[in-house]
Amino acid sequence: MRAITGTTRVYGILADPIYHVKTPEVMNALFARAGVDGVLVPFHVAPDGLAAAVEGLRRMHNFGGFIATVPHKTAMLDLCDEVSPDARGVGAVNCVRRDPDGRMIGTMLDGLGFVAALRASGEDPAGKRVCLAGAGGAASAIAFALAGAGIAHLTVVNRTPARTDGLLARLAVAYPGLSLATDPGGGTHDILVNGTSLGMRADDPLPLDPALLAARPFVAEAIMEPEITPLLAAAEAAGCRVQRGRPMLDCQIVLMAQHMGALQPQVLNEGAAR
Amino acid sequence: MRAITGTTRVYGILADPIYHVKTPEVMNALFARAGVDGVLVPFHVAPDGLAAAVEGLRRMHNFGGFIATVPHKTAMLDLCDEVSPDARGVGAVNCVRRDPDGRMIGTMLDGLGFVAALRASGEDPAGKRVCLAGAGGAASAIAFALAGAGIAHLTVVNRTPARTDGLLARLAVAYPGLSLATDPGGGTHDILVNGTSLGMRADDPLPLDPALLAARPFVAEAIMEPEITPLLAAAEAAGCRVQRGRPMLDCQIVLMAQHMGALQPQVLNEGAAR
Structure with missing residues (x-):
């Protein structure tokens, strides 16, 4: 430096x-x-x-x-x-x-970093149907950023129904046109996202039903360690394109530098595409 | 770094x-x-x-x-x-x-850095008779540090008598045994110090009477720019050993790192002797 x-x-x-x-x-x-x-x-x-x-x-x-x-x-x-x-x-x-x-x-910027990484992978979420595991801090940030990026539908799957309801209620206020659901079996999804911590430990259950991989969705992970979570491994085995957790951080770093005024906005694209 | x-x-x-x-x-x-x-x-x-x-x-x-x-x-x-x-x-x-x-x-630490630099030059002030030009912030710090280092006598020469009186009064309280004076002609000095800003500009008058150089005292400067002030030039011409302003800063940096707990005390000696 x-x-x-x-x-x-x-x-x-x-x-x-x-x-x-x-x-x-x-x-x-x-x-x-x-x-x-x-x-x-x-x-x-x-x-x-x-x-x-x-x-x-x-x-x-x-x-x-x-x-x-x-x-x-x-x-x-x-x-x-x-x-x-x-x-x-x-x-x-x-x-x-x-x-x-x-x-x-x-x-x-947690969610905006995630969306920037998706776009850098060539997966523009606009108009897509997304299934998100989790309704905590990271998942909420991803949900809001995906809604802001113009997804058509969001299914939120979470172990704590009250948390899911709270997130859906806040999303419905901010994005009244967005289709929302809690049952992942109610339709196909273009993108699956893990916004839970399930997958950090080797013996964690999968955050989403592996049957959802049959439709060959794009599968994105918010976890950085391990680099390949059990969900990503299953997705790759099923022939899905995947995105690891690390690009979310790399893209977010650029967004943070921009928000704090250290970088001009055009540098974002270079940084995200790197 | x-x-x-x-x-x-x-x-x-x-x-x-x-x-x-x-x-x-x-x-x-x-x-x-x-x-x-x-x-x-x-x-x-x-x-x-x-x-x-x-x-x-x-x-x-x-x-x-x-x-x-x-x-x-x-x-x-x-x-x-x-x-x-x-x-x-x-x-x-x-x-x-x-x-x-x-x-x-x-x-x-302004004054302690000055004294550490003196010692690093091989000029231990203990027991010495010192004549100091100035009674402002830098000069006061040097005066207190010299007193703490055990000088036998300090003459303070300054254009503003009230400032001189104030410094001498504070020194007398902190170091009751120290011999103090304001007339540089009252005795010989082992060390002359410029603690004023006189010498930063080429047309500044000398901060001390050049007649004091006749006794070949050690002459030390607190000014860093220029590296050789008119006083230092006159002192070198008179055959005096001199100390420039920069070592005062170098020694003080080590003292600062020590005071803030970043360096152990023994590193001081290495740093000062460097």
């Missing part, structure tokens, strides 16, 4: 714990490739210190913004001066820009 | 303006040489945001401390939870450690 000088713009990632975050390495590598005079550093902030930490960052004129991750995504919703409709719908903020006047502008 | 990861400890420099600061490059180079998993970044903070910025940094558990420079050195005195006696005497803080419990511990 380039040397940090008095003109370098500072960005952060707020998390608790912090030791495991990978974003500083990935973002600083992106800054280096794109020639950005910026640096992203880790800030270990506990929940009880979040409001004061954000207030302090607000007063730093060369601070460009930050990524909020566990456990701060929900709390950031109320600490921002402005949040995107998707972030409001998902109920969480994961990226915040500090405007020159100190205002904090939050958004939620 | 090494890659920034989730385990990297963060340090800062607070200034307004910020673009001109050199500390990030110098400190990060020191961290790289010493194998410290740390990074120092610039924080542009205006006076009206200083308290909130410090409060925010207090809540960041992986934040190790910061350097305070213009215009924050005086204000930091009251924003620290604890300050060193020298910082209290000088009336300014330029380096703050964040303890694990969030307490901010301030000190003033």
Whole structure:
């Protein structure tokens, strides 16, 4: 990475714990490739210190913004001066820009990173019928981003019906024209998505009924470790095209850099297509 | 510099303006040489945001401390939870450690860096008679550090008598045994020090009477630009040993890293002797 000088713009990632975050390495590598005079550093902030930490960052004129991750995504919703409709719908903020006047502008890019990765794989979700496993934080973000990308139908499959109902209700308010269902057997799907954590452990059950693979849908995974989850293995065996979890992060890093003002929008396409 | 990861400890420099600061490059180079998993970044903070910025940094558990420079050195005195006696005497803080419990511990290292540089040049000030030009911030820090290093006598020469009187009064309280004077003609001096800004511009008058060079004192400069001030040029012409301004900064960087807990004390000696 380039040397940090008095003109370098500072960005952060707020998390608790912090030791495991990978974003500083990935973002600083992106800054280096794109020639950005910026640096992203880790800030270990506990929940009880979040409001004061954000207030302090607000007063730093060369601070460009930050990524909020566990456990701060929900709390950031109320600490921002402005949040995107998707972030409001998902109920969480994961990226915040500090405007020159100190205002904090939050958004939620988990799902938009997923959609950008889909498009980079040549799978435009517009008009498609999608079946999504999960109704938690990651799945909600993916659901809102898919709805925003113009899918025709979304089936949400989840073990906790109340969570599914809540997500469908919020989606119905934000996207009144979207066809929604909870029974994956009610029709065929062009795209299957795993937005649960099922598949991180070798003995996890599949997040979706493998019978759904018979129609040869495109299968996308949000899990990064392992690289090939049991669902992806089954999908490949069934002759489906698949997308691993990692491109979702790679695409999101570019979106984050753009939201924080470190990269211009056109760089997105280069980054996503890389 | 090494890659920034989730385990990297963060340090800062607070200034307004910020673009001109050199500390990030110098400190990060020191961290790289010493194998410290740390990074120092610039924080542009205006006076009206200083308290909130410090409060925010207090809540960041992986934040190790910061350097305070213009215009924050005086204000930091009251924003620290604890300050060193020298910082209290000088009336300014330029380096703050964040303890694990969030307490901010301030000190003033401008003068100690100067004394460390003197010692590295083989000029131990203990027992010496010193004549110091200046009674402002930099000169006060040097005066206190020289007093702490055990000089036998200090003559302070300054254009503003009230400032001189104030410095001498504070020194007399902190170091009651120290011989103090304001007339440089009252005795010989082993060491002459320029703690004023006279010499930064080519047409500045000399900060001290060149007649003082006749006794072949050691002559030390706090100005870094130009490297050879008119005083240093005159001193070299008179056959005096001299010390430029830069070693004061180099030694102080090591002291700052130590105060903030990034380096162990023994590294000082290596750094200073380098």
